[in-house]
Amino acid sequence: MESLKFITAGQPICNGTAGYENAFKILEELKLDGMELEFVHGVRMNPANKELVKRIAAEKKMVLTAHGPYYINLNSKEEDKIAASITRVLDTARIGKELGAYSVTYHAAFYMGMPADEVYKKIVHSMEEICKTLDEEGNNIWIRPETTGKPTQWGNLEEIVKLSKDFKQVLPCVDFSHLHARTNGKYNTYDEFCAIFEHIGKELGDVALNNFHAHIAGIEYGEKGEKKHLMLEESDMNYKDLLKAFKKFDVKGAVVCESPIMERDAILLKEYYESL
Ligand SMILES: [Zn+2]
DSSP, X not given: OOSEEEEXXXXXXXXXXXXXXXXXXXXXXXXOOEEEEXXXXXXXXXXXXHHHHHHHHHHTTOEEEEEOOSOOOTTOSSHHHHHHHHHHHHHHHHHHHHHTOSEEEEOOOBOTTOOHHHHHHHHHHHXXXXXXXXXXXXXXXXXXXXXXXXXXXXXXXXXXXXXXXXXXXXXXXXXXXXXXXXXTSOSOSHHHHHHHHHHHHHHHXXXXXXXXXXXXXXXXXXXXXXXXXXXGGGSOOOHHHHXXXXXXXXXXXXXEEOSTTHHHHHHHXXXXXXXX
């Protein structure tokens, strides 16, 4: 991507139920760059909306990303649930490709009390099937497991980066608020943010920093990780130093703001970034 884009997690809140056409109009007025399509409760969109989203996003040069369903667990103890999870990732990638999205993300798995290396092997097994299927379908969209917000969920930074190294079509979706929450307060200083970009650049190369996908929000957390999203200014999320690190490493791609006042916080992020 040619620069860093700031987008909302779903349609702007102030759009209410006015629909996609108006949502893009609002994004344009607010000088935001696009939206993440939220398929968190299922990969569904009616044909009219598909046509509309695809056309308007292309016309207005809006960036689209897609978030897969929450009900994904590539480490389920039940085979049929793994198969259903694979289908959900594939369906998110398919609709993403159809609508012209840049990248899709999802929460890959839970540890289910198993050792991390065993979980990793199981996820690799599923990812092989996902990448093979997408390859056969000619779908080259970025597939991104997200860094997760709870220590019971698979997906710390190292795991996500390792999986990205093992699969050509996979890159990280770095949810900085999740990293901060799952570690009960770490990952919140300029040096820690720089270390994340350094690690990704070193392990995955410039392609990962030039095609980034990030989530940022204020977040409430405790020993068990994330509790809920907060407005940036009402949280301890050090977004200013985070954006300084983005700038320092000249990271390009999509930053999705997931705060409860997402369009306002997306503007806050974008304006601060542009002031640097
Ligand atoms: Zn997510």
